[in-house]
Amino acid sequence: MKVKMLSRNPDNYVRETKLDIQRVPRNYDPTLHPFEVPREYVRALNATKLERVFAKPFLASLDGHRDGVNCLAKHPKSLATVLSGACDGEVKIWNLTNRKCIRTIQAHEGFVRGICTRFCGTSFFTTGDDKTVKQWKMDGPGYGEEEEPLHTILGKTVYTGIDHHWKEAIFATCGQQVDIWDEQRTSPICSMTWGFDSISSVKFNPIEVILDMRTNTICWNPMEAFIFTAANEDYNLYTFDMRALDTPVMVHMDHVSAVLDVDFSPTGKEFVSASFDKSIRIFPVARSRSREVYHTKRMQHVICVKWTSDSKYIMCGSDEMNIRLWKANASEKLGVLTSREKAARDYNQKLKEKFKHHPQIKRIARHRHLPKSIYSQIQEQRIMKEARRRKEVNRRRHSKPGSVPVVSEKEKHVVAVVK
Known part of the structure; x- marks a missing residue:
């Protein structure tokens, strides 16, 4: 008679400690874990909250300039x-x-x-x-x-x-x-x-695009040589593909005053902008809204900004004679991480990505504290934008069909392209 048995090496089930703590094999059958999704949702919610709790991006200021x-x-x-x-x-x-x-x-x-x-x-x-x-x-x-x-x-x-x-x-x-x-x-x-x-x-890299208002500066994407972003006086940033300049690839709208400088991260996936509204913002290249806004009480009009070559820090110079150093990822822990810390970080990141569209997690992840001046200007611009939209709808409703065409947001601001 033959008897078949499962044989495993005990070393694979004993932790690397002095105590003989046996590892318990886990069965991934979903029927055995009916509360797995709610449990992971709670973990994702806690990870999102902790990310905002530990979001302290300011590192240091370089004092020394007299102007x-x-x-x-x-x-x-x-x-x-x-x-x-x-x-x-x-x-x-x-x-x-x-x-x-x-x-x-x-x-x-x-x-x-x-x-x-x-x-x-x-x-x-x-x-x-x-x-x-x-x-x-x-x-x-x-x-x-x-x-x-x-x-x-x-x-x-x-x-x-x-x-x-x-x-x-x-x-x-x-x-x-x-x-x-x-x-x-x-x-x-x-x-x-x-x-x-x-x-x-x-x-x-020579190029010329005529917009509604003056462009203060441009920055080329280091990973895509044909992509550049322009910082404009109309509070927006425009990402263009130099192979097709008729319309911008993306219009980035969140600042409430003129944008004075812009710089890409070395990865080419994000860029940072400096504005006259006393704040800097981090934009993903493929999104129209910023993921972060940095500001302090003493910081005045931000004139210049740079992203460091290791993609971890951001520097900005402003009117009050100060250079500030920020973390590119506000909640990132500095220093050497242990293997368990890295595993916990990666696990929390995956949980946040999995539940990012849930209303409560989405609300917490998007929330940012803004100065009163910026918040009031956002509300004022929202009212003005809604008034312009209503006016355009009424003009189209009471005009001859086709006489008032629908113009997308990307096409509104480009006046001409000189090739």
């Missing part, structure tokens, strides 16, 4: 190095690890309008209201040496922006015109003009 911070730049090779330019012509180099200023340069007389680093990280360029473009060494001067620029270019007009090519020794400036410069020459190798309006920002 408003007007521009920021990242080091292409070092995550811990950041450059900032102020309205008094002062440029500071910061170490984010120590949260201290490692070097200060009186670069210009008046505003520092733009700052960018060379692709190899050995030097950086600044431009200001004194009609000059200056190149500086990234490393400080030696003992007894004076702080002098490597090169100085004196222009005829004020330059309002500057950007450097990622691989070649070429940089571009903007103002009354866009100039392309070679680092070894004192005159531009190419100049471009469009009408009589001044240009406030320049980035590599």
